[in-house]
Amino acid sequence: MHTYMNIKKLASISGDFWDVTDRAGLFGLIVSGLGDGRHRTLDGHEFVNMSSYSYLGLDTDSRLVRAAADAVLAEGSLNTSTSRMRIRFPALEDAEAALSELFDVEAVTTASCAVAAWASLPLVASGLFTEDVPPVMVFDKNAHFCLNALKAAAADEAEIVTVAHNDVAALEELCKRHPKVAYVADGVYSTGGQAPVRELLRLQEKYGLFLYFDEAHGISTLGRNGRGLVLEELGGAITDRTIIIASLNKGFGASGGAIFLGPRGSQHRKNLALRNGPLMWSQRINTAGLGAVQASAALHRTEEFARLQKRLQTNIDLFDDLVQTEQSRDGLPIRFVEIGSEDATVQLAQNLLERGFYASPIFFPIIGRGRAGLRLMLRANMTRTEIETFAALLKELRDDLAPAGDGTR
Amino acid sequence: MHTYMNIKKLASISGDFWDVTDRAGLFGLIVSGLGDGRHRTLDGHEFVNMSSYSYLGLDTDSRLVRAAADAVLAEGSLNTSTSRMRIRFPALEDAEAALSELFDVEAVTTASCAVAAWASLPLVASGLFTEDVPPVMVFDKNAHFCLNALKAAAADEAEIVTVAHNDVAALEELCKRHPKVAYVADGVYSTGGQAPVRELLRLQEKYGLFLYFDEAHGISTLGRNGRGLVLEELGGAITDRTIIIASLNKGFGASGGAIFLGPRGSQHRKNLALRNGPLMWSQRINTAGLGAVQASAALHRTEEFARLQKRLQTNIDLFDDLVQTEQSRDGLPIRFVEIGSEDATVQLAQNLLERGFYASPIFFPIIGRGRAGLRLMLRANMTRTEIETFAALLKELRDDLAPAGDGTR
Numbered sequence: 001m002h003t004y005m006n007i008k009k010l011a012s013i014s015g016d017f018w019d020v021t022d023r024a025g026l027f028g029l030i031v032s033g034l035g036d037g038r039h040r041t042l043d044g045h046e047f048v049n050m051s052s053y054s055y056l057g058l059d060t061d062s063r064l065v066r067a068a069a070d071a072v073l074a075e076g077s078l079n080t081s082t083s084r085m086r087i088r089f090p091a092l093e094d095a096e097a098a099l100s101e102l103f104d105v106e107a108v109t110t111a112s113c114a115v116a117a118w119a120s121l122p123l124v125a126s127g128l129f130t131e132d133v134p135p136v137m138v139f140d141k142n143a144h145f146c147l148n149a150l151k152a153a154a155a156d157e158a159e160i161v162t163v164a165h166n167d168v169a170a171l172e173e174l175c176k177r178h179p180k181v182a183y184v185a186d187g188v189y190s191t192g193g194q195a196p197v198r199e200l201l202r203l204q205e206k207y208g209l210f211l212y213f214d215e216a217h218g219i220s221t222l223g224r225n226g227r228g229l230v231l232e233e234l235g236g237a238i239t240d241r242t243i244i245i246a247s248l249n250k251g252f253g254a255s256g257g258a259i260f261l262g263p264r265g266s267q268h269r270k271n272l273a274l275r276n277g278p279l280m281w282s283q284r285i286n287t288a289g290l291g292a293v294q295a296s297a298a299l300h301r302t303e304e305f306a307r308l309q310k311r312l313q314t315n316i317d318l319f320d321d322l323v324q325t326e327q328s329r330d331g332l333p334i335r336f337v338e339i340g341s342e343d344a345t346v347q348l349a350q351n352l353l354e355r356g357f358y359a360s361p362i363f364f365p366i367i368g369r370g371r372a373g374l375r376l377m378l379r380a381n382m383t384r385t386e387i388e389t390f391a392a393l394l395k396e397l398r399d400d401l402a403p404a405g406d407g408t409r
Numbered sequence: 410m411h412t413y414m415n416i417k418k419l420a421s422i423s424g425d426f427w428d429v430t431d432r433a434g435l436f437g438l439i440v441s442g443l444g445d446g447r448h449r450t451l452d453g454h455e456f457v458n459m460s461s462y463s464y465l466g467l468d469t470d471s472r473l474v475r476a477a478a479d480a481v482l483a484e485g486s487l488n489t490s491t492s493r494m495r496i497r498f499p500a501l502e503d504a505e506a507a508l509s510e511l512f513d514v515e516a517v518t519t520a521s522c523a524v525a526a527w528a529s530l531p532l533v534a535s536g537l538f539t540e541d542v543p544p545v546m547v548f549d550k551n552a553h554f555c556l557n558a559l560k561a562a563a564a565d566e567a568e569i570v571t572v573a574h575n576d577v578a579a580l581e582e583l584c585k586r587h588p589k590v591a592y593v594a595d596g597v598y599s600t601g602g603q604a605p606v607r608e609l610l611r612l613q614e615k616y617g618l619f620l621y622f623d624e625a626h627g628i629s630t631l632g633r634n635g636r637g638l639v640l641e642e643l644g645g646a647i648t649d650r651t652i653i654i655a656s657l658n659k660g661f662g663a664s665g666g667a668i669f670l671g672p673r674g675s676q677h678r679k680n681l682a683l684r685n686g687p688l689m690w691s692q693r694i695n696t697a698g699l700g701a702v703q704a705s706a707a708l709h710r711t712e713e714f715a716r717l718q719k720r721l722q723t724n725i726d727l728f729d730d731l732v733q734t735e736q737s738r739d740g741l742p743i744r745f746v747e748i749g750s751e752d753a754t755v756q757l758a759q760n761l762l763e764r765g766f767y768a769s770p771i772f773f774p775i776i777g778r779g780r781a782g783l784r785l786m787l788r789a790n791m792t793r794t795e796i797e798t799f800a801a802l803l804k805e806l807r808d809d810l811a812p813a814g815d816g817t818r
Contacts, residue, residue: 112692
């Protein structure tokens with residue numbers, strides 16, 4: 001018991017931090033959107049969201065929104081009311097075809113990226129994708145919660161090992177000792193940083209390592225046509241020993257998630273995934289979301305999209321010029337401003353919000369204890385002024401905070 | 410290993426059946442909707458869906474569809490692009506308030522009913538809802554896949570026991586021997602039948618038994634204002650030792666799922682659920698789905714809705730007059746026509762489809778091996794003629810099938 005999780009302990013440690021967050025008015029803010037990452041609370045306070053994962057600003061793109069409304073009206077229903085295994089709308093087929101073509105993979109859509117994990121990771125552990133031999137499942141210590149939450153299920157199918165963050169040497173040792181190994185990691189980590197994809201691909205070539213990546217934050221944000229960090233490193237050609245899960249919500253700007261099961265036309269793998277896990281049940285993206293997925297996939301192929309990616313990089317560079325973080329100059333859109341004390345972090349976030357900027361305070365278990373801070377996410381649709389004003393304000397408010405700080409800065 | 414699941418074995422047994430289903434043209438049919446459970450395939454073949462879980466016909470209700478489109482256009486976005494823990498749209502708040510009021514519970518919405526299970530069942534196992542003492546988790550043998558799939562995760566928090574279907578005596582024995590026990594079951598089982606809710610409530614009163622019900626097929630279908638089997642037996646007053654998960658897709662006609670955490674105003678429980686599991690991550694119903702949820706919740710309070718429930722019961726009665734099944738006269742909308750042989754079942758379904766009726770062939774692992782058959786679902790928006798024609802056709806085609814049968818009928 002408590003080999004993989006201890007929910008009660010986690011709840012008892014993080015509960016206080018959440019209570020503080022709640023009292024500071026930073027928990028479950030109810031807001032309407034003003035477009036381009038700006039929001040207004042019910043009592044009229046306006047702010048810029050500095051922690052929005054809509055990296056390219058597609059979440060309020062009127063073409064995606066219109067496509068969502070049109071799709072549900074055109075089909076006259078949100079769902080087929082029968083498992084997708086049995087009966088599905090053309091919108092589902094078309095959305096998956098569009099994704100498969102865009103990223104040159106065999107894509108299956110899911111209700112969310114976490115569901116994509118649930119629908120594929122235990123299958124990998126069972127050995128269905130590695131010649132029916134359950135691989136030793138090696139998890140990066142920092143792999144996303146939704147992957148860690150599946151460790152117990154995976155442990156019922158295979159041996160589980162957790163290695164230190166980005167510890168390629170430890171992974172290589174395991175590759176030498178076991179005939180089948182699968183590595184489970186994020187492409188872009190939600191708290192900053194990335195996987196050493198090139199080195200991992202070397203291990204794949206050398207040992208046949210199976211790679212399983214959560215690209216929730218990589219897809220759309222990076223790579224040609226937004227194919228993400230991993231596919232970009234693969235030169236766009238996914239191998240048959242790689243599975244990528246992705247969000248179609250975050251950077252993609254639509255709804256749901258997806259599993260990239262391997263090269264296009266991997267019908268056998270697609271059948272395995274559809275028939276042996278949560279995809280069998282009645283979960284899928286509704287027609288509105290599927291309409292937005294198709295519109296976003298089309299947009300990903302355009303010059304305009306390439307310009308949005310460039311604008312994002314310009315904004316990341318500008319931010320890095322103004323605010324020093326551990327992630328500076330890594331080219332990724334996630335920045336972590338470590339404060340240390342949970343209370344000081346929440347206080348800072350509260351002060352920022354009063355001055356017109358929302359920044360997410362994050363703490364245990366998202367990050368280690370006593371290492372709390374603000375998670376910032378850059379977007380293509382931030383203005384230069386917004387970034388500059390925020391950076392100046394952050395400096396001012398952090399300096400104010402210093403005397404009350406606990407010295408862990 | 411393989412204490413709770415054996416995916417590879419499952420895949421190897423069910424794979425052949427799925428292949429047969431696929432070859433028969435009954436796998437992943439792509440269809441457009443014609444309303445009221447009727448569909449047309451891409452090559453123009455029209456049929457009535459006899460296995461649609463839209464029990465009240467709400468999936469094609471134009472008011473729900475319009476509300477979905479309106480909600481996404483009004484908000485100008487499908488999502489807030491920040492975890493709901495931090496920032497949410499009024500549509501999410503309003504939908505949860507509408508559900509909480511309608512069913513007199515503390516309702517939290519989720520991306521699907523399966524996600525509702527993932528977001529709450531491990532928490533129950535951890536003891537967070539039973540005075541911090543992990544309860545012995547007793548699963549009904551027939552509990553839905555999405556619950557069984559969480560056994561391994563639950564086993565990392567508590568002791569797991571599986572009892573025979575509806576075995577109240579075995580459950581009572583466990584209640585006598587252990588201070589905390591939680592029972593995990595479906596309200597209405599997806600393959601037919603129901604939980605002995607009244608007897609379970611007796612155990613709850615006597616021993617403090619915690620009850621966890623999947624009401625995916627019960628909500629909307631049954632009870633006052635569609636409150637389902639369990640809440641109806643509770644006289645509408647959920648106890649603080651009961652959690653119900655529900656689909657907002659199936660009978661409800663919208664999108665996603667929900668967790669009914671206990672009596673209205675259980676803010677502590679809501680916080681526990683939001684802060685300590687998958688609800689922390691970025692999963693939620695998109696604004697289109699939330700618009701439909703609100704419209705459906707309003708409809709659930711009307712006389713019209715009560716008439717739909719009556720019409721459903723009339724159709725169930727008519728079907729029971731014409732086709733004898735094990736479930737006859739149980740008042741539930743799910744009927745299982747056992748055929749026995751998997752091949753014969755698929756053949757029968759193929760013949761029915763040719764003659765204008767889709768009926769889902771189901772087999773292992775949904776049902777025991779060699780016990781294949783058709784799962785039928787009655788709807789309020791089936792016509793008398795549709796039911797009569799189908800019943801006659803089913804008789805004719807089953808009789809035709811008999812000589813080729815394997816005697817297991």
